[in-house]
Amino acid sequence: MPKILVVYASMTGNTEEMAEAIVEGAKEAGAEVVSKEAFDATADELNHYDAIIIGAYTWGNGELPDEFLDFFEEMDGLDLSGKKAAVFGSGDTSYPIYCGAVDTIEAKLKELGAEIVGECIKFEYNASEEEKEQGRRLGRQIAGLVAVAG
Template sequence: MPKIILVFASMTGNTETIADLVGKGVEGTGVELTIRELPDGEPKELEDYDGILLGSYTYGDGELADEFLDFYEDMDTLNLTGKKASVFGSGDQSYENFCAAVDILSEKLTELGAIITQEGLKVELEPEDEDLCTAFGREFAENVKEVKVNI
Protein backbone atom coordinates (compact mmCIF):
# COMPACT_ATOMS: atom_id res chain seq x y z
CA MET A 1 0.00 0.00 0.00
CA PRO A 2 1.44 3.39 -0.95
CA LYS A 3 2.27 5.69 1.96
CA ILE A 4 1.83 9.48 2.05
CA ILE A 5 3.05 11.90 4.69
CA LEU A 6 1.46 15.32 5.13
CA VAL A 7 3.53 17.85 7.10
CA PHE A 8 2.16 21.31 7.79
CA ALA A 9 2.56 24.49 9.84
CA SER A 10 -0.34 26.73 10.80
CA MET A 11 -0.44 29.93 12.83
CA THR A 12 -4.05 31.11 12.62
CA GLY A 13 -5.65 27.77 11.78
CA ASN A 14 -6.15 28.47 8.07
CA THR A 15 -3.42 26.11 6.88
CA GLU A 16 -4.57 23.50 9.41
CA THR A 17 -8.06 23.65 7.90
CA ILE A 18 -6.57 23.19 4.42
CA ALA A 19 -4.44 20.28 5.70
CA ASP A 20 -7.54 18.62 7.20
CA LEU A 21 -9.41 18.97 3.91
CA VAL A 22 -6.47 17.72 1.83
CA GLY A 23 -6.19 14.78 4.24
CA LYS A 24 -9.89 14.01 3.76
CA GLY A 25 -9.26 13.90 0.03
CA VAL A 26 -6.43 11.41 0.52
CA GLU A 27 -8.50 9.19 2.84
CA GLY A 28 -10.45 6.46 1.13
CA THR A 29 -8.12 6.27 -1.85
CA GLY A 30 -6.32 3.15 -0.68
CA VAL A 31 -3.19 4.80 0.65
CA GLU A 32 -1.78 5.06 4.16
CA LEU A 33 -1.73 8.66 5.44
CA THR A 34 0.46 10.06 8.21
CA ILE A 35 -0.07 13.67 9.34
CA ARG A 36 2.48 15.75 11.25
CA GLU A 37 1.93 19.31 12.47
CA LEU A 38 5.22 21.09 13.00
CA PRO A 39 7.20 21.18 15.19
CA ASP A 40 6.34 17.45 15.44
CA GLY A 41 8.08 15.35 12.83
CA GLU A 42 11.57 15.00 11.46
CA PRO A 43 12.62 15.69 7.87
CA LYS A 44 14.33 12.26 7.66
CA GLU A 45 10.82 10.71 7.84
CA LEU A 46 10.08 11.99 4.33
CA GLU A 47 12.41 9.37 2.86
CA ASP A 48 10.15 6.60 4.20
CA TYR A 49 7.11 7.63 2.14
CA ASP A 50 6.05 7.30 -1.50
CA GLY A 51 4.30 10.67 -1.45
CA ILE A 52 5.05 13.92 0.36
CA LEU A 53 2.59 16.75 0.97
CA LEU A 54 3.90 19.91 2.62
CA GLY A 55 1.71 22.79 3.75
CA SER A 56 2.68 26.20 5.08
CA TYR A 57 1.27 29.64 5.52
CA THR A 58 3.26 32.51 4.06
CA TYR A 59 4.39 35.02 6.64
CA GLY A 60 4.58 38.68 5.69
CA ASP A 61 5.70 39.39 2.17
CA GLY A 62 6.90 35.96 1.14
CA GLU A 63 8.56 34.31 4.11
CA LEU A 64 8.32 30.67 5.09
CA ALA A 65 6.46 29.95 8.34
CA ASP A 66 8.70 30.16 11.41
CA GLU A 67 7.65 26.63 12.37
CA PHE A 68 9.01 25.37 9.03
CA LEU A 69 12.45 27.05 9.17
CA ASP A 70 14.40 24.33 11.03
CA PHE A 71 12.60 21.54 9.15
CA TYR A 72 13.38 23.28 5.84
CA GLU A 73 17.08 23.66 6.66
CA ASP A 74 17.36 20.06 7.88
CA MET A 75 15.88 18.81 4.58
CA ASP A 76 19.20 19.56 2.85
CA THR A 77 20.60 16.14 3.77
CA LEU A 78 17.69 14.21 2.25
CA ASN A 79 17.55 12.19 -0.94
CA LEU A 80 14.01 12.37 -2.25
CA THR A 81 14.81 11.16 -5.75
CA GLY A 82 11.68 9.83 -7.42
CA LYS A 83 9.34 10.64 -4.52
CA LYS A 84 6.06 12.22 -5.57
CA ALA A 85 5.38 15.55 -3.88
CA SER A 86 3.11 18.55 -3.82
CA VAL A 87 2.65 21.65 -1.68
CA PHE A 88 -0.27 23.69 -0.40
CA GLY A 89 -0.58 26.82 1.68
CA SER A 90 -2.46 29.89 2.73
CA GLY A 91 -1.60 33.52 2.24
CA ASP A 92 -2.92 37.01 1.93
CA GLN A 93 -3.22 38.54 -1.54
CA SER A 94 -2.62 42.01 -0.14
CA TYR A 95 1.09 41.07 -0.12
CA GLU A 96 3.14 41.13 -3.30
CA ASN A 97 4.42 37.55 -2.91
CA PHE A 98 1.14 35.71 -2.41
CA CYS A 99 1.65 32.22 -0.97
CA ALA A 100 5.40 32.32 -1.63
CA ALA A 101 5.92 29.52 0.92
CA VAL A 102 4.30 27.12 -1.57
CA ASP A 103 6.92 28.06 -4.17
CA ILE A 104 9.80 27.94 -1.66
CA LEU A 105 8.87 24.43 -0.52
CA SER A 106 8.24 23.21 -4.08
CA GLU A 107 11.68 24.41 -5.13
CA LYS A 108 13.30 22.65 -2.16
CA LEU A 109 11.54 19.38 -2.94
CA THR A 110 12.64 19.61 -6.57
CA GLU A 111 16.25 20.31 -5.54
CA LEU A 112 16.17 17.15 -3.43
CA GLY A 113 14.99 15.03 -6.37
CA ALA A 114 11.25 14.84 -5.71
CA ILE A 115 8.81 15.00 -8.59
CA ILE A 116 6.14 17.68 -8.20
CA THR A 117 2.99 15.98 -9.49
CA GLN A 118 0.63 18.94 -9.54
CA GLU A 119 0.64 22.69 -9.22
CA GLY A 120 0.74 23.90 -5.62
CA LEU A 121 -2.54 24.80 -4.01
CA LYS A 122 -2.60 28.47 -2.95
CA VAL A 123 -5.51 29.55 -0.79
CA GLU A 124 -6.46 33.10 0.17
CA LEU A 125 -6.63 33.06 3.98
CA GLU A 126 -9.31 30.52 5.02
CA PRO A 127 -10.49 28.05 2.36
CA GLU A 128 -13.91 28.90 0.99
CA ASP A 129 -13.97 26.07 -1.56
CA GLU A 130 -13.60 22.91 0.52
CA ASP A 131 -14.06 20.71 -2.56
CA LEU A 132 -11.00 22.29 -4.17
CA CYS A 133 -8.86 21.22 -1.19
CA THR A 134 -10.25 17.69 -0.97
CA ALA A 135 -9.88 17.27 -4.75
CA PHE A 136 -6.23 18.36 -4.41
CA GLY A 137 -5.61 15.61 -1.86
CA ARG A 138 -7.49 12.98 -3.85
CA GLU A 139 -5.61 13.85 -7.07
CA PHE A 140 -2.29 13.65 -5.25
CA ALA A 141 -3.13 10.24 -3.78
CA GLU A 142 -4.14 8.93 -7.20
CA ASN A 143 -0.82 10.19 -8.65
CA VAL A 144 1.10 8.36 -5.91
CA LYS A 145 -0.93 5.16 -6.40
CA GLU A 146 -0.28 5.23 -10.16
CA VAL A 147 3.44 5.37 -9.65
CA LYS A 148 3.46 2.70 -6.95
CA VAL A 149 1.48 0.29 -9.18
CA ASN A 150 3.82 0.87 -12.10
CA ILE A 151 6.99 0.08 -10.12
Protein backbone atom coordinates in the same frame (compact mmCIF):
# COMPACT_ATOMS: atom_id res chain seq x y z
CA MET B 1 -0.75 0.09 0.72
CA PRO B 2 0.94 3.36 -0.29
CA LYS B 3 2.25 5.47 2.58
CA ILE B 4 1.93 9.26 2.41
CA LEU B 5 3.27 11.87 4.84
CA VAL B 6 1.58 15.25 5.13
CA VAL B 7 3.62 17.90 6.97
CA TYR B 8 2.28 21.41 7.49
CA ALA B 9 2.63 24.65 9.42
CA SER B 10 -0.55 26.46 10.38
CA MET B 11 -1.05 29.42 12.69
CA THR B 12 -4.77 30.11 12.42
CA GLY B 13 -5.91 26.66 11.29
CA ASN B 14 -6.40 27.52 7.61
CA THR B 15 -3.47 25.46 6.33
CA GLU B 16 -4.38 22.67 8.75
CA GLU B 17 -7.91 22.52 7.26
CA MET B 18 -6.44 22.03 3.78
CA ALA B 19 -4.10 19.35 5.15
CA GLU B 20 -7.16 17.56 6.54
CA ALA B 21 -8.90 17.70 3.14
CA ILE B 22 -5.81 16.28 1.42
CA VAL B 23 -5.55 13.50 4.00
CA GLU B 24 -9.24 12.70 3.51
CA GLY B 25 -8.79 12.35 -0.25
CA ALA B 26 -5.68 10.18 0.07
CA LYS B 27 -7.40 7.87 2.56
CA GLU B 28 -10.45 7.60 0.28
CA ALA B 29 -8.05 6.33 -2.39
CA GLY B 30 -6.68 3.65 -0.06
CA ALA B 31 -3.46 5.24 1.18
CA GLU B 32 -2.06 5.03 4.68
CA VAL B 33 -1.56 8.67 5.69
CA VAL B 34 0.34 10.27 8.55
CA SER B 35 -0.25 13.98 9.13
CA LYS B 36 2.04 16.09 11.34
CA GLU B 37 2.66 19.69 12.15
CA ALA B 38 6.16 20.71 11.07
CA PHE B 39 7.42 21.20 14.62
CA ASP B 40 6.45 17.56 15.41
CA ALA B 41 8.18 16.14 12.31
CA THR B 42 11.77 15.55 11.28
CA ALA B 43 12.98 15.92 7.73
CA ASP B 44 14.45 12.40 7.83
CA GLU B 45 10.89 11.06 8.04
CA LEU B 46 10.41 12.07 4.40
CA ASN B 47 12.62 9.11 3.46
CA HIS B 48 10.17 6.61 4.96
CA TYR B 49 7.13 7.41 2.81
CA ASP B 50 6.18 6.79 -0.83
CA ALA B 51 4.92 10.36 -1.23
CA ILE B 52 5.15 13.61 0.68
CA ILE B 53 2.80 16.57 0.74
CA ILE B 54 4.03 19.70 2.46
CA GLY B 55 2.04 22.80 3.35
CA ALA B 56 2.76 26.13 4.97
CA TYR B 57 1.19 29.51 5.23
CA THR B 58 3.21 32.44 3.91
CA TRP B 59 4.43 34.92 6.48
CA GLY B 60 4.97 38.57 5.65
CA ASN B 61 6.29 39.25 2.20
CA GLY B 62 6.67 35.70 0.88
CA GLU B 63 8.57 34.14 3.77
CA LEU B 64 8.36 30.74 5.40
CA PRO B 65 6.77 30.79 8.86
CA ASP B 66 9.14 30.59 11.84
CA GLU B 67 7.76 27.26 13.07
CA PHE B 68 8.59 25.72 9.68
CA LEU B 69 12.20 26.93 9.39
CA ASP B 70 13.90 24.13 11.37
CA PHE B 71 12.14 21.44 9.35
CA PHE B 72 12.95 23.23 6.09
CA GLU B 73 16.64 23.57 6.96
CA GLU B 74 16.80 19.90 8.04
CA MET B 75 15.76 18.97 4.50
CA ASP B 76 19.16 20.08 3.15
CA GLY B 77 21.11 17.11 1.90
CA LEU B 78 18.17 14.69 1.65
CA ASP B 79 17.89 12.60 -1.51
CA LEU B 80 14.22 12.54 -2.44
CA SER B 81 14.77 11.11 -5.92
CA GLY B 82 11.75 9.15 -7.06
CA LYS B 83 9.46 10.52 -4.34
CA LYS B 84 6.13 11.94 -5.45
CA ALA B 85 5.49 15.28 -3.82
CA ALA B 86 3.03 18.16 -3.70
CA VAL B 87 2.86 21.51 -1.96
CA PHE B 88 0.01 23.64 -0.63
CA GLY B 89 -0.43 26.74 1.46
CA SER B 90 -2.33 29.85 2.31
CA GLY B 91 -1.42 33.45 1.69
CA ASP B 92 -2.61 37.01 1.46
CA THR B 93 -2.96 38.79 -1.88
CA SER B 94 -2.37 42.17 -0.21
CA TYR B 95 1.36 41.33 -0.17
CA PRO B 96 3.47 41.63 -3.35
CA ILE B 97 4.50 37.94 -3.13
CA TYR B 98 1.42 35.73 -2.88
CA CYS B 99 1.97 32.32 -1.26
CA GLY B 100 5.74 32.63 -1.56
CA ALA B 101 6.23 29.84 0.99
CA VAL B 102 4.59 27.39 -1.43
CA ASP B 103 7.03 28.36 -4.18
CA THR B 104 10.01 28.11 -1.80
CA ILE B 105 9.02 24.63 -0.63
CA GLU B 106 8.36 23.44 -4.18
CA ALA B 107 11.80 24.66 -5.30
CA LYS B 108 13.46 22.86 -2.37
CA LEU B 109 11.67 19.58 -3.12
CA LYS B 110 12.70 19.77 -6.78
CA GLU B 111 16.29 20.55 -5.77
CA LEU B 112 16.29 17.40 -3.61
CA GLY B 113 15.05 15.28 -6.53
CA ALA B 114 11.36 14.90 -5.70
CA GLU B 115 8.85 14.76 -8.54
CA ILE B 116 6.19 17.43 -8.08
CA VAL B 117 2.84 15.98 -9.12
CA GLY B 118 -0.32 17.94 -9.56
CA GLU B 119 -0.58 21.67 -9.33
CA CYS B 120 0.44 23.34 -6.09
CA ILE B 121 -2.59 24.53 -4.17
CA LYS B 122 -2.55 28.19 -3.16
CA PHE B 123 -5.48 29.77 -1.38
CA GLU B 124 -6.20 33.02 0.38
CA TYR B 125 -6.86 32.82 4.14
CA ASN B 126 -9.25 29.92 4.68
CA ALA B 127 -9.92 27.56 1.80
CA SER B 128 -13.33 27.58 0.18
CA GLU B 129 -15.25 24.31 -0.19
CA GLU B 130 -14.18 24.24 -3.84
CA GLU B 131 -10.52 24.63 -2.84
CA LYS B 132 -10.87 21.91 -0.19
CA GLU B 133 -12.26 19.63 -2.89
CA GLN B 134 -9.17 20.46 -4.94
CA GLY B 135 -7.16 19.28 -1.91
CA ARG B 136 -9.12 16.03 -1.70
CA ARG B 137 -8.50 15.48 -5.44
CA LEU B 138 -4.78 16.07 -4.92
CA GLY B 139 -4.75 13.51 -2.09
CA ARG B 140 -6.54 10.96 -4.27
CA GLN B 141 -4.23 11.69 -7.22
CA ILE B 142 -1.05 11.17 -5.24
CA ALA B 143 -2.40 8.05 -3.54
CA GLY B 144 -3.25 6.65 -6.98
CA LEU B 145 0.19 7.47 -8.37
CA VAL B 146 2.10 5.80 -5.54
CA ALA B 147 -0.21 2.78 -5.59
CA VAL B 148 0.61 2.28 -9.29
CA ALA B 149 4.34 2.82 -8.70
CA GLY B 150 4.41 0.41 -5.73
